[in-house]
Amino acid sequence: MRKIHVDLEKQVDESYDINLSSGFIEDTLSHYEDAFFLADSTVYAFYGELFQGRRTFVLEASEKAKSIESVISVLEFLHDGGCRRDGTLVAVGGGITGDLGGFAASLYMRGINYVQVPTTLLSMVDSSVGGKTGVNFLTSKNNIGAFHQPKAVYIDTDFLKTLDDDEFLNGMAEVVKYGAIFDADFFDMLLEKKAEVIARNQDVLLEIITECCRMKAEVVKEDEKEQGVRKLLNFGHTFGHAIETDSGFAVKHGFGVATGMYLENMFGLKEGYCSEDSVKRLSEILDAYGFDKEYKIKDKDAFFAALSADKKADKKGLTVVFASEIGKAEWVSGIKADLVKDFYC
Numbered sequence: 330m331r332k333i334h335v336d337l338e339k340q341v342d343e344s345y346d347i348n349l350s351s352g353f354i355e356d357t358l359s360h361y362e363d364a365f366f367l368a369d370s371t372v373y374a375f376y377g378e379l380f381q382g383r384r385t386f387v388l389e390a391s392e393k394a395k396s397i398e399s400v401i402s403v404l405e406f407l408h409d410g411g412c413r414r415d416g417t418l419v420a421v422g423g424g425i426t427g428d429l430g431g432f433a434a435s436l437y438m439r440g441i442n443y444v445q446v447p448t449t450l451l452s453m454v455d456s457s458v459g460g461k462t463g464v465n466f467l468t469s470k471n472n473i474g475a476f477h478q479p480k481a482v483y484i485d486t487d488f489l490k491t492l493d494d495d496e497f498l499n500g501m502a503e504v505v506k507y508g509a510i511f512d513a514d515f516f517d518m519l520l521e522k523k524a525e526v527i528a529r530n531q532d533v534l535l536e537i538i539t540e541c542c543r544m545k546a547e548v549v550k551e552d553e554k555e556q557g558v559r560k561l562l563n564f565g566h567t568f569g570h571a572i573e574t575d576s577g578f579a580v581k582h583g584f585g586v587a588t589g590m591y592l593e594n595m596f597g598l599k600e601g602y603c604s605e606d607s608v609k610r611l612s613e614i615l616d617a618y619g620f621d622k623e624y625k626i627k628d629k630d631a632f633f634a635a636l637s638a639d640k641k642a643d644k645k646g647l648t649v650v651f652a653s654e655i656g657k658a659e660w661v662s663g664i665k666a667d668l669v670k671d672f673y674c
């Protein structure tokens with residue numbers, strides 16, 4: 330047998346910087362005069378002046394609009410505006426905008442540059458970093474997409490000043506996740522500094538966001554395509570995505586993840602994958618920040634169909650992540666959906 334190895338590793342340098350500070354975005358965007366902009370409707374309403382005189386597509390910021398149809402609209406916008414292969418799409422908004430914009434950028438002319446300007450806490454700490462792009466399709470979350478790394482990420486914490494409380498808490502769920510799976514000291518700090526966090530102390534928030542991005546960057550560097558350690562970032566997401574879907578997206582991503590983390594660890598406790606202390610401390614922090622730990626399923630069949638259709642599932646079963654101890658996580662594959670069903674029903 331002859332073999333020809335096509336070595337694609339490191340042929341393209343995909344490195345980029347995550348730039349974090351406050352009050353710098355207007356100046357930075359002035360360096361993107363020729364770019365195409367994708368702005369989410371909420372950001373556009375608050376910060377319309379940022380887009381004055383720029384080619385801008387305004388996207389409705391809802392999970393329902395995170396669709397292949399919206400991607401086609403963005404592709405038309407790029408095409409009609411004469412975007413070429415060396416063009417750049419700058420996505421300014423929350424996770425929906427970043428994921429959708431990144432996916433459109435990955436498709437247009439087989440991939441153009443894109444830049445992430447996350448404006449929500451959730452997108453700052455998670456979705457803007459790491460190159461996962463995509464949209465929801467039929468009954469599942471984020472089930473079509475591509476890995477396409479941004480050229481740069483600009484995190485301006487001033488955007489958080491206009492974020493509503495619900496959306497802020499939505500992001501805090503992902504922040505708690507980092508502590509639960511990777512760093513017990515960070516986890517404890519989130520409890521100790523809860524008052525400052527809730528008051529949106531800018532220094533504390535910048536520290537927290539920087540720390541989350543540092544953890545995420547390490548993970549992505551080690552495992553860009555989620556063959557190993559990156560799977561841990563899915564803690565809470567197996568249940569979380571099913572909750573979001575079952576609720577018709579009335580439950581936002583972070584809230585689904587918060588409940589999902591708790592339920593996954595409760596299931597893990599029953600199956601021997603995590604400690605009682607882990608469940609107890611997770612429960613404590615979720616209570617402190619006011620997250621729901623329970624979710625009443627609306628349609629059991631649809632819920633378990635969504636769970637089984639999870640991207641991480643394969644023919645052997647589900648893959649579920651557990652925070653075995655606070656600050657330490659593992660994933661377990663081949664878990665039968667029926668076992669989860671027995672636990673939950």
Ligand code: GLY
Nearest residue numbers: 455459461559562
């Ligand atoms: N949001 C999880 C990841 O980027 O891998």
